[in-house]
Every structure is written in structure tokens, then in C-alpha cells.
Amino acid sequence: MKQVVVTGVGAVTPLGVGAATLHERWAAGVCAIKDGEGRCDEFVATDHFTVKEARRADRFAQLVLVASREALADAGWADDLPYDSRRIGAIIGTGIGGIGTIEANDRTLIEQGPKLVSPLAVPLMMGNAGAAAVSMRHGLRGPSYGVVSACAAGTHAIGSAMRAIQYGDATAVVAGGTEAALTPLSRAAFAAVDALSPTGISRPFDVRRDGFVMGEGAGVLVLEDAEAAHARGARILATIRGYGATSDAFHITAPPPDGEGAAAAITRALEDADVTPDQLVYVNAHGTSTPINDRAETAALKSALGERARTVPISSTKSAIGHLLGAAGAVEAVATILALRARVLPPTLGLEQPDPELDLDYVPLVSRELVVADGKLLAISNSFGFGGHNAVLCLEAT
Amino acid sequence: MTQPTIDQIEKVITDSLVTFGADPDAISRDAELEALDVDSLDLAELSQILEEQFGVELTAADVAEIKTVGDAIDLVAERAK
Numbered sequence: 001m002k003q004v005v006v007t008g009v010g011a012v013t014p015l016g017v018g019a020a021t022l023h024e025r026w027a028a029g030v031c032a033i034k035d036g037e038g039r040c041d042e043f044v045a046t047d048h049f050t051v052k053e054a055r056r057a058d059r060f061a062q063l064v065l066v067a068s069r070e071a072l073a074d075a076g077w078a079d080d081l082p083y084d085s086r087r088i089g090a091i092i093g094t095g096i097g098g099i100g101t102i103e104a105n106d107r108t109l110i111e112q113g114p115k116l117v118s119p120l121a122v123p124l125m126m127g128n129a130g131a132a133a134v135s136m137r138h139g140l141r142g143p144s145y146g147v148v149s150a151c152a153a154g155t156h157a158i159g160s161a162m163r164a165i166q167y168g169d170a171t172a173v174v175a176g177g178t179e180a181a182l183t184p185l186s187r188a189a190f191a192a193v194d195a196l197s198p199t200g201i202s203r204p205f206d207v208r209r210d211g212f213v214m215g216e217g218a219g220v221l222v223l224e225d226a227e228a229a230h231a232r233g234a235r236i237l238a239t240i241r242g243y244g245a246t247s248d249a250f251h252i253t254a255p256p257p258d259g260e261g262a263a264a265a266i267t268r269a270l271e272d273a274d275v276t277p278d279q280l281v282y283v284n285a286h287g288t289s290t291p292i293n294d295r296a297e298t299a300a301l302k303s304a305l306g307e308r309a310r311t312v313p314i315s316s317t318k319s320a321i322g323h324l325l326g327a328a329g330a331v332e333a334v335a336t337i338l339a340l341r342a343r344v345l346p347p348t349l350g351l352e353q354p355d356p357e358l359d360l361d362y363v364p365l366v367s368r369e370l371v372v373a374d375g376k377l378l379a380i381s382n383s384f385g386f387g388g389h390n391a392v393l394c395l396e397a398t
Numbered sequence: 399m400t401q402p403t404i405d406q407i408e409k410v411i412t413d414s415l416v417t418f419g420a421d422p423d424a425i426s427r428d429a430e431l432e433a434l435d436v437d438s439l440d441l442a443e444l445s446q447i448l449e450e451q452f453g454v455e456l457t458a459a460d461v462a463e464i465k466t467v468g469d470a471i472d473l474v475a476e477r478a479k
Contacts, residue, residue, distance in 0.1 A: 051418075052418060052435065053419075055417075055419065056439075115446065116446060116450065118446075119442035119443050119446070120439060120443070123439070
């Protein structure tokens with residue numbers, strides 16, 4: 001089976017524009033959540049786009065365009081694509097797509113009638129618009145499509161890209177996730193289903209946790225066939241060692257209390273990677289700060305990792321930036337790779353009062369140096385979505 | 399609806415093209431829409447605006463005949479009579 005490597009990363013998150021900014025600020029303990037939301041305040045569309053480009057892309061597509069530009073430059077692709085463009089794909093996940101565009105056009109429909117609904121409505125709101133934008137911007141003519149699996153979409157996109165390369169459908173894929181759903185309808189809808197934190201605080205695994213905090217952003221990784229990447233002398237950031245995807249088939253918004261489906265996805269990812277739980281040096285948790293997720297995820301980790309679950313350091317990126325929904329898995333994969341490479345494990349912020357029932361090592365409040373004597377820099381990154389979708393990546397940084 | 403003047407039509411069209419991202423300095427009666435980077439989606443939006451402002455309904459066939467900014471102004475002026 002072909003190995004798939006990561007040669008470039010990019011991110012736009014509430015912590016700032018840039019993947020390095022995400023790692024550095026999270027590791028420094030900066031929490032980007034303000035007024036109960038993780039907004040990308042440092043992202044200004046006019047810094048990156050012409051008027052035409054900006055109005056031809058919903059914010060969710062704008063975010064992934066900026067992250068993809070960074071990732072391609074990081075991979076050394078800024079001037080030229082290294083392979084035949086028909087051998088390079090774009091697979092971008094999202095939870096919701098262009099909901100800001102949908103809401104604006106729905107207002108037009110109600111207030112001014114159907115004749116004034118914008119001709120740009122469809123191309124901006126469609127869930128595949130992020131993948132389309134990345135493909136067009138960079139001239140990628142291989143397989144491109146969107147992945148929709150709620151809060152697991154970013155991880156599924158990376159897993160799907162890995163498989164496309166392994167199977168030979170593409171030599172490289174620009175993969176990631178993006179979301180811009182800080183809109184009135186989306187806020188009201190997530191609040192109605194009791195998923196959002198009424199206090200507006202993200203504190204995964206804390207006994208006081210009361211829901212997630214919504215965030216926005218995008219994460220992108222350039223994935224390449226390892227052999228091709230080596231042949232062109234690329235710098236290798238990491239290897240995607242394994243991927244596991246399962247479903248709960250249990251309830252549309254809740255995992256089973258024992259996290260069985262999540263555990264199966266973790267186990268599958270480790271099998272795919274040919275890695276044992278003892279080899280893991282870090283877990284990037286889904287860690288949403290909802291009472292039910294953090295309990296079920298803890299149960300899943302105990303079940304899948306056995307004794308190693310009690311000692312392996314675990315932390316949640318969502319404690320610093322909130323829950324980026326369909327972008328979360330991609331941003332967290334980027335954060336995991338950079339943490340391993342820096343040998344600094346960023347903390348679970350806000351975790352001041354541990355839940356007695358959640359007794360693992362969640363790296364509370366402050367970063368920790370990662371000491372790896374002579375072992376490998378192996379980690380897993382978990383993502384679980386409404387609908388019972390579970391996706392887990394096993395990553396090895398270099 | 400009173401008949402719009404050429405100046406009024408020109409202003410609405412010019413403002414729309416600027417909104418779409420065209421370079422204001424490049425817009426003139428003789429400027430070709432293609433050179434202004436105006437494509438089919440922009441023209442669909444322009445048609446909506448012209449219908450709303452002047453009550454002029456332009457079909458896809460009408461729009462296909464428009465090559466320059468002046469063509470668009472003249473067509474709307476003709477139809478608005």
C-alpha cells in the first residue's frame with residue numbers, strides 16, 4: 001500500500017491567519033473565544049481577494065482559499081504544480097456550506113420576491129463550493145468534491161484524500177475542511193438542539209462544561225504520494241499512517257454512552273496504521289465541551305486504547321478556538337502535526353475543575369513538553385459528527 | 399414608470415459593473431464587457447437590476463447580443479421607450 005505524506009499545511013482560525021499562529025497561540029494558552037464565539041477576527045477578505053473574487057465566494061469558501069494558498073506555498077507549490085494537474089485533486093469538507101448566502105437570499109425572497117434572488121446564490125451556497133474554489137484557484141484537475149458529515153467532515157476529507165492517493169486516483173490531493181456558520185439561523189438552530197454552551201465557555205472535560213462554543217475557520221493539508229514527494233525532494237511534515245471511519249447507527253445527535261462507534265473508529269485507524277496504543281504519544285480529542293461527547297469520548301478512548309488511555313496526553317483544540325464544525329477535523333490535524341513537530345503539546349484550556357468521572361490526562365491549562373526518547377511521533381486525531389459519523393486519523397510527524 | 403434618461407441608465411449600469419468588480423477607470427461606452435471581466439453570472443445579475451430599476455425585461459438572447467457597455471445602455475434605452 002502506498003504511503004501518503006503531508007508536505008504543506010495552512011489554517012485560518014479564530015487564533016489568527018496561519019498554521020504557525022494556531023500552534024503558537026494555542027500552545028501559549030491563548031483562548032480566541034469572545035462573546036461566546038470563535039470568530040476569525042484577523043481574517044479580512046479584502047487582504048486576500050479582489051472585489052470580484054470576494055463576491056464570488058461565500059465566507060466558508062474564502063476561508064479555505066486562504067488556507068489552501070498557505071498550504072500550497074508551504075509545500076513548495078507556490079509557483080508551479082509539481083505534477084500533471086489532472087493528477088492533483090481537491091477534497092474539502094464542510095458541515096453546512098454557504099449558510100450566510102442562504103440566509104441573505106432567503107431574506108431577499110421574503111422581502112423582495114423571487115425575481116431578486118441572486119444568480120450567485122447557488123454557486124455560493126452549495127456545499128461543494130469550497131472544493132470547487134480550491135480546484136479553480138490552483139488549476140487542480142484531478143478528483144474534486146465536497147465531503148459532508150457534520151463535525152467529522154474535515155477528517156473524512158483527509159481520509160478520503162488518503163484513499164484516493166493510495167488507490168492511484170491522484171498523486172496529490174489538497175484536502176481539508178472549512179466552515180463559516182456564525183449566522184443568526186445557525187446560532188438559533190444549534191441553541192435549539194441544546195448543543196451550544198449557554199455560558200459561552202468552552203471547557204472540555206471540566207465538570208462545569210455545558211455545551212460547545214461555535215467557531216469558524218478552515219484547515220488545509222497538501223497530501224502527496226510519499227514516493228512522488230521524495231522524488232521531487234519535498235520536505236515531509238508528517239505521514240498519514242491510518243484512517244478509521246465508523247457510524248453509531250444510534251441517534252441523530254447523541255453518541256451511545258459507551259462511545260462504541262468512536263472506539264471502533266480509533267481501533268480501525270490504529271489497525272490501518274499498524275500502530276499499537278502503546279506507541280501513541282498524543283491524542284487530539286474531539287473534546288467538544290458538551291456533557292455527553294466528553295463522557296462518551298473518554299469511554300471510547302478507554303475501550304480502544306486500554307491501559308494506555310490512562311497515561312497518554314490528550315487535549316482539545318476546541319478549548320482555544322471553539323468548535324469549527326466541518327473545519328474542525330482539518331484544523332485539528334494541522335494542530336496535531338505542528339504540536340508533534342514542535343514537541344509541545346498544547347493544553348485543554350478552561351479545564352479547572354476536573355469531572356471525577358473523566359479521569360484521563362487531558363493536559364489541563366498549560367502546555368507540556370513532549371519527550372520522545374527514541375520512539376516515533378505518533379498521534380491520533382478524533383472527529384465525531386451529528387448523524388453518528390466517526391472518523392479518526394493516525395498521524396506520524398517527522 | 400417615467401422614461402429614464404440615457405444618463406440615468408448609464409449610471410445604473412456603470413455602478414453595477416463597479417459593484418461586480420470592474421475597474422471604474424476602464425469603463426466607457428466603447429469598453430467591451432469581456433475586457434472588463436464581466437461574465438454570464440454578472441450579466442444575469444445586471445438583468446435583474448435593470449428590470450427592477452427600469453422595468454426592462456432582457457432575455458438571454460438579448461444579453462448575448464451585448465458586447466460593449468454602450469450596447470447595454472442603448473438596448474435598455476430602446477426597450478424603456
